Amino acid sequence: xxxxxxxxxxxxxxxxxxxxxxxxxxxxxxxxxxxxxxxxxxxxxxxxxxxxxxxxxxxxxxxxxxxxxxxxxxxxxxxxxxxxxxxxxxxxxxxxxxxxxxxxxxxxxxxxxxxxxxxxxxxxxxxxxxxxxxxxxxxxxxxxxxxxxxxxxxxxxxxxxxxxxxxxxxxxxxxxxxxxxxxxxxxxxxxxxxxxxxxxxxxxxxxxxxxxxxxxxxxxxxxxxxxxxxxxxxxxxxxxxxxxxxxxxxxxxxx
Numbered sequence: 001x002x003x004x005x006x007x008x009x010x011x012x013x014x015x016x017x018x019x020x021x022x023x024x025x026x027x028x029x030x031x032x033x034x035x036x037x038x039x040x041x042x043x044x045x046x047x048x049x050x051x052x053x054x055x056x057x058x059x060x061x062x063x064x065x066x067x068x069x070x071x072x073x074x075x076x077x078x079x080x081x082x083x084x085x086x087x088x089x090x091x092x093x094x095x096x097x098x099x100x101x102x103x104x105x106x107x108x109x110x111x112x113x114x115x116x117x118x119x120x121x122x123x124x125x126x127x128x129x130x131x132x133x134x135x136x137x138x139x140x141x142x143x144x145x146x147x148x149x150x151x152x153x154x155x156x157x158x159x160x161x162x163x164x165x166x167x168x169x170x171x172x173x174x175x176x177x178x179x180x181x182x183x184x185x186x187x188x189x190x191x192x193x194x195x196x197x198x199x200x201x202x203x204x205x206x207x208x209x210x211x212x213x214x215x216x217x218x219x220x221x222x223x224x225x226x227x228x229x230x231x232x233x234x235x236x237x238x239x240x241x242x243x244x245x246x247x248x249x250x251x252x253x254x255x
């Protein structure tokens with residue numbers, strides 16, 4: 001804004017209303033949009049890697065595709081939303097103080113919608129026979145009731161590794177590190193290689209929900225909610241009571 005009397009030039013300050021609108025968008029809307037976008041990209045890559053997986057590569061192709069894709073989207077978008085792209089991660093982040101409770105359900109909705117979009121895009125670009133041969137990349141590893149207990153336990157343990165890596169590498173101040181995005185991706189790769197034959201190594205309800213909806217495959221779908229969410233509760237207890245830094249830990253803080 002020009003001051004005609006003094007001949008000087010003044011920079012016009014943004015109004016309080018403008019600042020409030022910008023703050024509101026960046027705090028509430030933008031993180032949810034990023035969670036939707038990141039989840040859609042990650043789950044598109046993950047589903048496509050399963051649908052197009054050749055018989056010679058086994059679990060290696062899905063393991064690498066899931067891990068690398070997750071590491072990339074976290075590195076690219078993580079500074080905006082925290083880079084969760086997984087309801088189990090968001091629950092654990094909320095429990096250890098890395099996410100406000102009021103944002104938990106908006107994050108979940110964004111992640112589930114992103115999962116649906118990613119799975120639908122994977123179907124759109126895949127040959128129909130490959131899509132249905134892979135059950136649309138939905139989790140079909142568990143075929144009999146005798147497998148359920150092992151699958152639930154596997155999902156709890158595998159998700160614990162993933163969520164622990166996220167919380168300790170990206171939230172807990174004492175263990176923060178610049179390589180956290182790729183460590184998180186590596187944990188997904190390791191989990192799929194180790195546990196893919198037991199439960200499918202989902203570790204992410206949004207990754208299970210999108211393909212299940214698109215392919216209408218709901219057999220034992222609840223396993224991929226129960227296991228990851230139990231793991232989130234376990235990690236929340238571990239960090240809050242035992243291994244978190246003094247800022248996060250609730251007990252034995254010292255002086």
